Amino acid sequence: MNSKRKLYCLILIFISLTFSSIHIHLDLGGINLKDNKNRFKLSNINPSNSHLLWKFTPNDLEDEYLCTIDMSSDGNYIVIGSYEPIPPYGGYIYILNNTSSEPEWSHYTGSNGKLRARTVAISADSNFIVAGCENGKIFLINRSNNFGFWSYLANGEVNVVAISDKGSYLIVRDRTGKIYLFNNSNSNPLWTYNTNSVIRDVAISSDGNYMVVSNQNGNIYLFNKTSSIPMWIFSAGNYVPDVAISFDGNFLVAGSGDQNIFLFSKSNSTPLWLYNMTSSCNVDISSDGTYIVARPSNTDKGIKVFSRFNSTPIWTSNISNEFYAISISSDGNYIAATNTNFNVYFFDRSNSSPIWHYTCATWALREVHLSARGEYLALIESRSALLFEMGYEDEVNNNGFENLIPFGNYFIIIFLFSVVYIAKNKMRKVKI
Numbered sequence: 001m002n003s004k005r006k007l008y009c010l011i012l013i014f015i016s017l018t019f020s021s022i023h024i025h026l027d028l029g030g031i032n033l034k035d036n037k038n039r040f041k042l043s044n045i046n047p048s049n050s051h052l053l054w055k056f057t058p059n060d061l062e063d064e065y066l067c068t069i070d071m072s073s074d075g076n077y078i079v080i081g082s083y084e085p086i087p088p089y090g091g092y093i094y095i096l097n098n099t100s101s102e103p104e105w106s107h108y109t110g111s112n113g114k115l116r117a118r119t120v121a122i123s124a125d126s127n128f129i130v131a132g133c134e135n136g137k138i139f140l141i142n143r144s145n146n147f148g149f150w151s152y153l154a155n156g157e158v159n160v161v162a163i164s165d166k167g168s169y170l171i172v173r174d175r176t177g178k179i180y181l182f183n184n185s186n187s188n189p190l191w192t193y194n195t196n197s198v199i200r201d202v203a204i205s206s207d208g209n210y211m212v213v214s215n216q217n218g219n220i221y222l223f224n225k226t227s228s229i230p231m232w233i234f235s236a237g238n239y240v241p242d243v244a245i246s247f248d249g250n251f252l253v254a255g256s257g258d259q260n261i262f263l264f265s266k267s268n269s270t271p272l273w274l275y276n277m278t279s280s281c282n283v284d285i286s287s288d289g290t291y292i293v294a295r296p297s298n299t300d301k302g303i304k305v306f307s308r309f310n311s312t313p314i315w316t317s318n319i320s321n322e323f324y325a326i327s328i329s330s331d332g333n334y335i336a337a338t339n340t341n342f343n344v345y346f347f348d349r350s351n352s353s354p355i356w357h358y359t360c361a362t363w364a365l366r367e368v369h370l371s372a373r374g375e376y377l378a379l380i381e382s383r384s385a386l387l388f389e390m391g392y393e394d395e396v397n398n399n400g401f402e403n404l405i406p407f408g409n410y411f412i413i414i415f416l417f418s419v420v421y422i423a424k425n426k427m428r429k430v431k432i
Contacts (some may be wrong), residue, residue: 017202039359045334045374047346047356054101057384058082058092066380068119071369072126073165075376077143079129080385083116091116093131095143098376098387105147106410109133118159121170124206124372128167128184129325132158136403138172140184150187154180158370162204164213165247169208170224173199181215181225195219203245203252206287210249210266214240220254222266231268236262242282247330250310251289255281261294263308273311277304280324286332287372291349295326303337305349315352325368325379334374334390337352338365344379346390358388 049050058175068081080094088149090110094103109117109131119132127144136154138161141147163170166387177197197217213221218236220243238258245252251272254262259279262271279296286292292306301314302316302325321341328335335347342367345354360381368379377388 044353045273045346045348045355046391049389050346050356051389051391052358053077053098053387053389054096055384056080056094056096056101056103056384058094060077064092065383066385067366068117069240069369069378069380069385070120070122070368071126071371071376071378072122073372075371075378076128077122077139078387079120079122081117081120081131083118089116091118093117093120093129093139093141095129095141095147096385096387098389101387105141105143107139107141107147107149109137109139110135114251118157121135121161121163123163123167124165125167128163128170130161130170130172132161132172134159135181136174138180138182140170140187142167142180142184142365152180152182152187152189152276154178160199160202162202163210164204165206166208169204169213171202171204171213171215173202175199177215179211181211181223181228193221193223193228193230195221200239200241201243203243205245206247207247207249210245212243212245212252212254214243214254218256220252220262220264220269222252222264222269227256229277231266233269233389234262234264234269234401236260244283244285246285247261247287253283253285253287253292255283255294261292261306261348263292263306272308275304275306275311275313284326284328286328287330288332291328292334293326295323295337303335305335305352314349317345317347317352317354319354327368327370329370329374330372331374334370336368336370336379338368344368344377356390360386 009032063084064082066080066082071078076098078096083091093107095105096103108276116134117131122129129141131139134157136156136158138152139149142148154174155178156176158172158174160173167184170182177195180192182189195213195215199215201214211223216239218238220234221230222232223230236256238256240254240256242255249266252264260275261275263273264271277296282295284293289308294304304313304316306313321339324338326337331347338344342360344358346356347354362382371375375390379386
């Protein structure tokens, strides 16, 4: 075998080994399938399979109301905050998993009328939980480390909190107009900022790099975690009750008291677009910032779904009765909404008619949350919390990702052919 042939064979072997290793890497999950939306359909909801997994009601039914709930990205863990409407006016934090209505852990936040747990949030990975109380006390609970926690006392009542996906950063607001940014390793704030007005809402990007804050004076603030000086401030002209931010912080949406929805890019304070509702509204945004859902706060009955590329709604629901709470799955495929007619509705993004609904026992449906892919739905029904499994099924897109895997087999064939070719040439040189 001459030197040129040897060189060609070595090149073929190198190419085949390289692409075969790529093939193996792909096969073993070297690419994050959750982020590869064009190649994989992540979720397929079959409403006929939807069912109530559990209903949690505290033991002291007459003396405790549930007021806030949140759920981890995968729907495996749920955190709930409660308060006692009669003396001693205390509150609890409960942590449950999706297999049982029996709490894994609970903590009495205290009594004297000022320690009721008013707001909770759980990190996407479920390892950290933050809770805020009426007296300004903040708890950070480490679920993965024996439920150890630290606490911090803010200047006033804490009733809005947000936490990054891995729990590394949390942002908290108190009613005096002050916000606090923490790292989970220390109860001393990284920084604080005073807006000089009651803060209405806060949200944080998945990586914790960006925070959006709104206040009663109508200001919207965007912060980077590295500085307490806002990146920009926008004046909406009226109070802003609700804000949301995409996972990377590139897009943020706000609903104002003067009936406007604003969509922003993080790069500047000029809205990409605005849409005028008939009342103030609540908003939510998909993880990648592509889809926005909005709920008017009065008898304008229709929730609206938008694309970030256009201020014209994709659709408006035609369901009667005022809606109370909304949530969009991280992948943007599903929407949940509760209304004052005791119902919770579940929508596919492509259709304004719900694909499922459930009638609750009471109208006090304070909050609703969807897991990242919409396979779990959690809500508060006055004195109880409900968790539903939404008939989720994995579905592979046959025109996509898996077609890449057989592609690597061609290079394995080239590799084997090269080995056989070299072996034959070596055998020819062997003298019998």
